[in-house]
């Protein structure tokens with residue numbers, strides 16, 4: 001399996017090489033399970049990246 005990352009909005013596992021959407025925030029690249037999640041993230045990034053590292 002390729003490495004996957006968690007969609008910060010809905011928690012789904014996403015393959016970064018095949019992600020339907022991505023965005024950069026605070027020098028970090030995030031990938032999303034859908035453009036809907038990307039749009040939600042863009043609206044309020046701090047809501048989704050406030051508790052990284054757990």
Ligand SMILES: [Zn+2]
Nearest residue numbers: 007010033037
């Ligand atoms: Zn998602």
